[in-house]
Amino acid sequence: xxxxxxxxxxxxxILWRVYFIWFLRRMLPIVLLQIAALVxxxxxxxxNVFVSKVLENVVAASGFGYGEVFxxxxxxxINAHFAVQAVIVISLGISALIIRDIVRxxxxxxxxxxxxxxxx
Amino acid sequence: xxxxxxxxxxxxxxxQDPSYFTILVDKxxxxxxxxxxxxxxxxxxxxxxxxxTFVKIYKYGHKxxxxxxxEFKSWAYKILMNTSFTHYQDLKKSFxxxxxxxxxxxxxxxxxxxxxxxxxxxxxKNTVANVIGKMPEHLGRLLQLYYLEDKSYENIxxxxxLSVTTLKMRLFRxxxxxxxxxxxxx
Numbered sequence: 399x400x401x402x403x404x405x406x407x408x409x410x411x412i413l414w415r416v417y418f419i420w421f422l423r424r425m426l427p428i429v430l431l432q433i434a435a436l437v438x439x440x441x442x443x444x445x446n447v448f449v450s451k452v453l454e455n456v457v458a459a460s461g462f463g464y465g466e467v468f469x470x471x472x473x474x475x476i477n478a479h480f481a482v483q484a485v486i487v488i489s490l491g492i493s494a495l496i497i498r499d500i501v502r503x504x505x506x507x508x509x510x511x512x513x514x515x516x517x518x
Numbered sequence: 519x520x521x522x523x524x525x526x527x528x529x530x531x532x533x534q535d536p537s538y539f540t541i542l543v544d545k546x547x548x549x550x551x552x553x554x555x556x557x558x559x560x561x562x563x564x565x566x567x568x569x570x571t572f573v574k575i576y577k578y579g580h581k582x583x584x585x586x587x588x589e590f591k592s593w594a595y596k597i598l599m600n601t602s603f604t605h606y607q608d609l610k611k612s613f614x615x616x617x618x619x620x621x622x623x624x625x626x627x628x629x630x631x632x633x634x635x636x637x638x639x640x641x642x643k644n645t646v647a648n649v650i651g652k653m654p655e656h657l658g659r660l661l662q663l664y665y666l667e668d669k670s671y672e673n674i675x676x677x678x679x680l681s682v683t684t685l686k687m688r689l690f691r692x693x694x695x696x697x698x699x700x701x702x703x704x
Contacts, residue, residue: 404547408565412543412572413536419577420536509537 410511417510425503432496439489446482525590529579536576543572550598557602558609567605571598600668649699657692664689 443449452474459470475483523531525542532538550571554564574597582593650658656678663669663677675685 404551404565404568408569409543409547412569413540415569415573416532416536416539416576419573420533424533506535506537509535510540512537 413510417507420506421503425499429496429499432492432499436489436492436496439485439492443482443485443489446479446485525594526582529575529582529590532576533580539572539576542575546572546594553595553598554602557599557606563605563609567598567602570605571601574601596668645700649696652699653692653695657688657695660685660688661692661696 455470455474456467459466475486478486525545528538528541532542547568550568551564554567554571555561558564558567571594575594578597582590650661653661660674660678663674664671669677671682671685674680675682678685680688
């Protein structure tokens with residue numbers, strides 16, 4: 399009688415479920431918290447900044463090239479209230495964290511299904 | 519695969535990075551399959567059991583703490599056996615709910631073989647209960663708690679007010695006596 403072995407697709411199913419548990423435990427709460435914080439910050443930003451006017455000015459500045467758009471955005475940022483500046487900086491920071499976590503989740507997914515050569 | 523880390527460490531690492539869990543799956547998958555097949559005797563059922571076992575190991579792995587005499591391997595095998603028996607009980611229930619078909623009309627050789635196995639396991643259970651009944655009470659109780667009620671060393675020590683070393687010694691003696699009585703009975 400041949401030695402019973404576990405089929406490859408069963409192994410992949412196990413690893414998929416393990417990955418899912420890891421994602422639910424480690425990534426989802428963090429990402430949800432970050433998204434919630436970002437939503438609150440965006441609301442504060444929208445309450446304090448007339449976004450459509452800023453966009454109109456961006457469109458007007460875009461006629462003179464990307465450099466002018468950048469200069470305009472920088473000037474708008476510098477002249478904004480401190481609270482708005484803080485909201486923008488924190489929002490960018492949280493966005494970067496969200497992107498980092500999504501990339502981490504994707505890389506972990508790829509690594510989980512790739513043969514690990516050695517445990518260091 | 520070049521595996522140098524102990525299993526406990528690999529499990530711990532897999533909580534940070536689940537790709538490490540592949541090492542444990544590769545290491546134990548075939549041994550688990552053989553063990554599960556020993557209980558259910560069907561490839562598909564055994565695959566389900568092994569799958570469930572690995573998921574449980576990962577899910578409840580944070581509860582595993584290395585104690586003296588309790589290795590990851592024995593903990594993992596205990597989960598495998600518990601899962602196998604639970605699965606087996608479910609199978610038995612589903613057989614009980616299945617309408618009986620006359621073998622003269624339906625060619626169900628495989629199911630008949632399974633029914634024979636179930637009867638054999640029921641007989642074995644009765645024999646085990648008989649043998650435990652013949653053992654000194656304190657030893658029989660330990661076997662019952664550890665093997666039939668799946669209590670951990672820690673819990674049994676609390677219930678019986680024993681140290682782990684004494685418990686292990688008594689379990690060893692109980693197993694030896696059980697084997698002897700079993701042989702006499704057979």
